Amino acid sequence: MNKDPQSHGVWELTSPEAPRTEVLSGDVTADVAIVGAGYTGLSAALHLARAGRSVVVAEAVEIGFGGSGRNVGLVNAGMWVMPDKITATLGPDMGERLLALLGQAPQEVFDLIRAESIDCEAVRTGTLHCAVGNSGLRELGERASQWRRRGVDLELLKAGNAAAALGSTAYSGALLDHRAGTIQPLAYARGLAKVAQRAGARIYTGTAVTEIVPGAGATRLRTRGGSITAAKVILATDAYTQHVFPEIRDTQVMLPYFNFATQPLSDNLRQSILPYRQGAWDTREVLSSFRMDAAGRLIFGSVGSLRGSGQSVHQGWARRAIARIFPQLGDVAFESGWHGQIGMTRDHLPRLSRLGPDILAISGYNGRGIAPGTAFGRLLAELLTEQRAIGDIPLPLRDLTAVPFGRLREPIIALGAQLVHLVENRF
Ligand SMILES: Cc1cc2nc3c(=O)[nH]c(=O)nc-3n(C[C@H](O)[C@H](O)[C@H](O)COP(=O)(O)OP(=O)(O)OC[C@H]3O[C@@H](n4cnc5c(N)ncnc54)[C@H](O)[C@@H]3O)c2cc1C
Structure with missing residues (x-):
């Protein structure tokens, strides 16, 4: 393209x-x-x-x-901010109506895909928001209870169950949202x-x-x-x-975000990573996301642009991060890498x-x-x-x-993501 x-x-x-x-x-x-x-x-x-x-x-x-x-192709319910933050910003009436709309929006997407037979690798087995440490667990617990008060039951997985769903022991738990799923975007x-x-x-x-x-x-x-x-x-x-x-x-303000895709993994590896094909991301501020595609490629992403030095910094970081989260993969080769910009208000x-x-x-x-x-x-x-x-x-x-200063902040964000990944590369 x-x-x-x-x-x-x-x-x-x-x-x-x-x-x-x-x-x-x-x-x-x-x-x-x-x-x-x-x-x-x-x-x-x-x-x-x-x-x-x-x-x-x-x-x-x-x-x-x-x-x-x-x-990334994560068909999520709700926004990235906590439900209570949405009602605090918009007021209870509009905020709750927005949450209701966005809560059922994945259903709308998957219904449309099914009704029109759209060929887009649609999988609706939920998504996993993965907890990093105790603070990540607290954040997910709070998110789960805010949705529960609205009648939505998200499943808070303990470390052992999260490890089974992820094929990784890197996280201290995960929030499984059954409303969500993945597509080929x-x-x-x-x-x-x-x-x-x-x-x-x-x-x-x-x-x-x-x-x-x-x-x-x-x-x-x-x-x-x-x-x-x-x-x-x-x-x-x-x-x-x-x-x-x-x-x-x-x-x-534009937040750059990149993804790398491995070659299709062997059957054994495919069964060991995200066996239920849930899409996942974590609670880090400079987050990581990962999911499989239909052919068994692992798609791994984070904040950053692949322009200039970003290409080698982020690619090197992604290989190490994958080796840490999924040691069973060993050293992976990437088939493709791409990036885009996410508009943040x-x-x-x-x-x-x-x-x-x-x-x-x-x-x-x-x-x-x-x-x-x-x-x-x-x-x-x-x-x-x-x-x-x-x-x-x-x-x-x-x-x-x-x-204010939105366009000035953008190169700083891109550089900040490179620095975070450079530092993580050293440890
Ligand atoms: C790397 C990345 C990862 C993301 N991950 C997820 C995710 O996992 N889940 C999720 O829900 N969302 C995700 N998002 C956000 C999501 O992709 C976007 O919010 C969504 O695609 C926006 O759709 P849109 O139709 O509003 O705009 P876009 O898809 O951006 O389309 C806008 C179009 O307008 C065209 N255009 C602009 N100006 C003109 C003009 N003057 N004349 C004619 N055409 C014009 C552009 O060429 C473009 O094609 C991600 C975004 C990025 C970049």
Whole structure:
């Protein structure tokens, strides 16, 4: 994709082909124009088309080029912040409605995959949040009790049971969330695009929107080869926003995140690591994540970019970390490595905003965009087809305020991750 081997790694190598799309040439009209072909834009396109609206999606590069084609593939329930923090930020009514929506969002993803036979390595055996030391265990205990108060029973595994589920004794326990699972992320994005096209959505790739001109009753989106005129516009460009509405990008601080994939492991090793195929990550501040793909590759990731010296620092660290967590693997070779940027907002919650009378944007999933992107895409479609009111969406409409010194912080975060991994390499 985009001729960059560091962009989508194993997902590009193992995904079914993208559906056929064209570059926009000429002027088209639609009821709704959507900018960005990731989960949010594609889910919105699917539900709008199903509701009988004409929809055009403009994607600057390719389907799944942004976070949707590069992520770890953990279909999680809820956000990264604790449930009580969400209600403290949004107030009890909206906060609980958001938690209810996000709690059932993995179900929505897996139901859609099943109903539409999307070929994306979907496995719904839960995810494991792994505790590092006693402080990690306390954090997971607190998270479990906050969900339990909301009627959701997460399973807090003691060290022995966690070791059996992980194939590793490196952790002091784990929180098993049965609502969650894993997918091949790029395959899910391409599958969603196929389903949206079948429902009638028109998707143009290689079609960056370079200017948006609001007008009375119709907004014009200019591209290099043409234009889209639509009554309503959804901006679903998130952390990969370019050309238009830079405030969507500036309301987030970019956290770089890399992954390496091993070659497919032998049958014996495959059975010893994550035998139930749960996706996992840990409670460290500079966290590690790991999961298997359908062919038995271990996919191991952490914070950092693979640009410049990051490539060798993080690759060396990943090999050592794997050897420490899964000593049965010995010294592993990586088949591919890639990275992407995760947009983090100040309160770690997504931003819903109105950027003109007929222009809505949603962004800032803070590393939890598979299930939320799918669910919010549907909600925006339901809003534009008057099946629901704006107040039904459990996020406040907010102005996009840039994070102070956000862009300055980004190289510091990338360097900090390298330092942490360099230091860990020495011990
Ligand atoms: C390395 C990494 C790991 C992650 N791991 C997970 C995980 O395990 N689980 C999870 O739930 N989430 C994870 N995330 C987050 C998740 O991937 C994102 O939140 C989600 O993909 C966002 O989807 P989206 O559709 O909103 O945006 P994106 O998928 O980023 O799509 C935005 C699209 O807009 C296009 N675009 C931008 N500007 C324009 C323009 N002017 N004209 C036309 N098109 C434009 C871009 O090219 C891009 O394709 C991870 C993210 C990364 C980067």
